[in-house]
Amino acid sequence: MTVRLYDSQAQALRDFAPLDPSNVTLYVCGPTVQSGPHIGHVRAALSFDLLRRWLTYRFGRVTFVRNVTDIDDKVLLNATDAEPWWALAYRMEREFTRAYAAVGILPPTYEPRATASIPQMIELIERLIEAGHAYPSGSSGAGASGDVYFDVRSWPTYGALTHQSIDAMEPAADADPRGKRDPRDFALWKGAKADEPASAVWDSPWGAGRPGWHIECSAMSRRYLGAEFDIHGGGLDLRFPHHENELAQSTAAGDAFARYWVHNGLVTVGDQKMSKSLGNFLLADDVLRDHDPLVVRYALAAAHYRSSLDISPTSFDEAEAALDRIRTFQQRATRALGLKGRMTAADLPDEFAAALDDDLGVPQALAVVHERVRAGNTALDAGDHAAAATAAVEVGRMTGILGLNPSDPQWRTAGGGAETAALDALVQTMITQRAQARESKDWAAADRIRDAIAAAGIALEDGPDGTHWSLNDG
Template identity: 75%
Template sequence: MTPAGRGVRLYDTKARALRDFVPADPGNVTVYVCGPTVQSGPGIHHLRSALAFDILRRWLEHRFGRVTLVRNVTDIDDKVLRNATAREPWWALAYRMEREFTSAYSAIGILPPTYEPRATGSIPQMQELIATLVDAGHAYAVDGSVYFDVRSWPEYGALTNQAPDAMEPSGDTEPGKRDPLDFALWKAAKADEPEDAAWESPWGPGRPGWHIECSAMSRRYLGAEFDIHGGGLDLRFPHHENELAQSAAAGDGFARYWVHNGLVTVGDQKMSKSLGNFVLAHDVLAERDPLVVRYALAAAHYRSSLAITGASYDEAEAALDRIRSFQQRAARALSGRGAVGPALSRPGAGFTAVAARMPVAFAAAMDDDLGVPQALAVLHERVRAGNAALDEGSLEPAAQALAEVGAMTDILGITPTRHAADASAEANALDALVQTMIAQRAEARAAKDWASADRIRDAIAAAGIALEDTADATHWEISDG
């Protein structure tokens, strides 16, 4: 591990500038990320956001050693109630959708958060925070609901650099609000909503507003002040602006850095459930290797807009194939064993073993606001250098490149050895068939039956398999096409 915090810079959305990242406790970086509202299944844009903070978490763990990451689940909300049915109550729908999100996150290698609280598990903490705001004169109760008084907090608009008079009202038109910009902290129970979607409170039965949930859960799990608050760029207003206002008005330091990922776009529009133009993660993962999906979503800088297409996945697959082919080739050359199939042996896996071998240029790119595109350029340069070393028979430089490539793919979560770990019966069967044909070709060559040997090699090539003859054995791999 390198010295804590040396050179790490992040773009702080609130400051609108790159800032040196200095955690309050260098021994424990604290991060809160807004998780999904589980009214329906995840879209590809949800995966992009979670992935951005997965890579941030991995890099901060490399630099500091420990990261406490909280990602919430909003399981009670207007949208959840609206999508529930008589056959599937809101809490059952929320749980089923939560599992879909977890499955999709896991598929592309997103590490589980340290804590993943559900909103319904922190209702008392939300009520406590609301009571603090009422007592301080920053919130008021009307007919069982409680609203935050935006005009009572002079710093409202600090996150997005807006003046209240220039803001567009949210469209929340409940009677009794003093100002169109005021937002609900507690929503009074309604006759057309399920009875089990309401909790008793000092203001009457009801449920929390969306914004108060994250303020209460971040305070509960990370304290009144923590290092980084993350989420998609579309959450800056009103969600994050409201979170900041209510937490600061309650006396909390709240987030020291604000980090937002860019959006996935379709044409010139953001991808979102509300616009109905989102691509379901389930559909993409059914068609594409999850590792390919991860690479494609990570390849652009996390703050940029990402217009992802079929070509994006094709390019990602080709890039991963280049990495995997080098690792397989280098592992064979360094192992000195006999014929090796597609299974990959990579020495030096894991952060501890390879941290000292990470290229300086890669670390510099990651330190500079998670410059993943630049980091990937370094990765592929080392793949090219490693292949050149193997072409020359220079095993020591090849071994160094192999260790460096392993270090970088581990940090980015794109280690292609997943293919070896997930080897199926089909892969094993293919290996057995190819090895049989290789043996038959070797017998034909030994008998000087060159026509049969060539015919076997041509049949293998026609199946999309490339052979590599060495002094010790013949190796095979799926060709690039």
């Protein structure tokens, strides 16, 4: 067994070997909570939920840290007199938590807020100044701004993550450039400003102020995972400048930092990156209101985590159809074989495990799931109960690993909302009418009812324990 991951810094697949084989350490950049989550945020979190689940299966334990950026320019900008920045951040954090939970994303081991690690950020900045890689802006007198910057030209390997030269980079637009030695230097500490609330200010050796964005994750990952940890993850759009700056400041301070860099692809709409700034985003609440959460999870998981995912209405239709095939087979197997409660007691098929070992190949893993569904249905049709039982148990085990098992109690409402309940009532009424027609030997009426049901895309299965319906795969 060898797990391989695509390392964004190496730009190649690498065999994954954790520092501690019994405890994988994983840090993922979480949301900046200035507003509610869009579906791109959910896809990013789901990518690392899938990775975490698989690494847990392979290694037994994963210490997973996902931070919350609750102090930032954007959070302050969206605050109002009626809702201070800290209240807005907390409300938005809860919206992210609800969206993640709705699609079955497991809670992290630790979920630190940036505002809870200010002392660790100050300590890290002090180390950088002492090492000659950071400097306070201006003088210590009346002209001092209180800003502290990282000196990018002091660190020879700056640009190592994204393979850029300093001179080819755009200036850092995260602070007033007047106090910078180089326009690409980025802010580690931002001095207090008259137009910002006093509640967004902390004392520091350089004066009152607040941390820059990049220093937050360096300090929190070190605090919760140590100076060296296994995997740093996040969205592809975070590679530069955020992750590049994290790597530079942490290593310049003497920390080994992340051993592997893993980035998920972005969600697009019409092949354009989904973002709040472009106004083309789909809010997670809206998507989850319109679609079953399990369907949303499947639609977002079905593409490889590193690929771009273009979302359209057909994305959810295809996911729903795929889940219906899995669910219908599980229901058939349960009725025929009495497998309820034993769906997860089996070894994983080798080809499924191989797909996930190979850079978390979820699309290939799902292909194995559906191959077993087809084989299981064929076995049920042939009365081969042993083969059908094996397929059913394997399907339950594989979908359980991916968090996509329709039989899991957490999805007990999957496919069972008000619309499905209404459909079930109507179909059951027609099934009863058909049974009555057959009992009266009115074969023409029975056939008409069955044809009407079939025309609606519903398949009937007559068995010794009654007639059951399912959506037709076709």
